[in-house]
Amino acid sequence: MLNDLAEIARRITSTEVIEINSVTGEGIRPNPARRHTLYIGGTKIGRGVTVKNLLVTYYGRDAQQPQMDTVLQHARMYGYRRNELAAIRIYLPTHLAQRFVNIHESDDLVREQCQAIHLPIQLIPLMAKGIKATRRNVLNDDTTRITYQGGRQYFPSLPISDPNMLSNQTQELDNLLSTAKYPNHQQPYTVTIDELLEILNFQYKTPGSSGAWNDDLIRQAVSALRDQQRYQNVGTLVIVNRSADIGKSSDRNYSQIGAVLPGNTGSAPYEINRNYPTLLMTRTNGNINPPRGWDGVPFWIPVIRFPDGNYAFYVNES
Structure with a gap:
């Protein structure tokens, strides 16, 4: 000693x-x-x-x-x-x-995206709010913003209703969301996140319209959730309505819809599990007359609700 x-x-x-x-x-x-x-x-x-x-x-x-x-x-x-x-x-x-843990997890998810899509990364998952991906002076402020947050709902503010753009999309979605598979309205069905991605694998947003919904980025965000063990590839699907009369909002000068679901956009409707991603699908008949109306053919409108949590997705749309 x-x-x-x-x-x-x-x-x-x-x-x-x-x-x-x-x-x-x-x-x-x-x-x-x-x-x-x-x-x-x-x-x-x-x-x-x-x-x-x-x-x-x-x-x-x-x-x-x-x-x-x-x-x-x-x-x-x-x-x-x-x-x-x-x-x-x-x-x-x-x-x-915990900050180091969160950033390490985000970095791993970005690397997994690179391996999966072999394309420039537009969406960086941040596992805690308040963290920035990088310095603002190296990004384009016009195309970069934190868009998707845990516990929030998003939908295309001007969904595609033109039959020439829709083609057979409504029929394909009718088949995917048939009453044989999902007979009850407003009932949460437990599905895999892969099944949610299959439904999201269409173009819902009218090109050039405003709003946070971006079909490609929504799919990337949901895919990032699938790759996290905490969600275990589990999601929720709700068929809200198969014959809705949703029109464009007068408050928005009839340029887009005001809402798809009743209630607050941050709430958890229809007793869904707030801990898993939820896709809420509404089929509108498209028969409302102008200026509130559409093109006379039915189409589906999606609402994605990200699970509760202190995280966000940092989006670079450039």
Whole structure:
């Protein structure tokens, strides 16, 4: 024991404290002169720096609206050293630890999208509200926004009603949503998320119309939910009505519909399970006369409700 204490006392003296900031002009040393080095700093050691043989970190860097790419760069301080993983220690507040977990989960989902679609990523799932994907100055403000949030409902504000654009879409949806499979109106049916995606695999929004609904991005968002274990590929389907009389809203100058479902758009209708994604389908007969009306043929209107949770989907439409 005495020998151990003597060795500890000898090694403690071989410690150097280096303050890294714009005043000192110091930086990470590739070959430290002492056996132990304590680096103290903020921005200069928080982004893209790898510290050789780093074992212990006290992390207190916080921000009101953290940026996902910046926080990921903070995690690079350890480099790629799996062999030392058992000895590595990080001390930080619980809410910051959860932030790293959320961002790691988001990053994994983005990588899965890349592998699945082999196309530029338009939609980044953020597992906690208040996190930004990246700096605003590198994005186009006209095409980038947080659009889809947990616990909210979305629908195409001007659904396709032109028979030339619809083609046989209504008939195909009639077959998918037949009374033989779903006999009861306003009753929640448990289905897979893959089945929801099959129904969503149509164009519902009139090209060029306004609103948050984007057919491709809605499918990407629902696909991202499918890939998360917490949802277990489980969704809910509700056939709201097969012969509705929904018209365009006078409050919107008869340019789009005001609502599809009764009640608040953030509520959970028809006793659905709020923990799973829900698709609510309404078939309108299309016979309402102008200016509120359509083109005289029936068509389906979808409403997607994302499950409750503190998350959002960051959308880049460019």
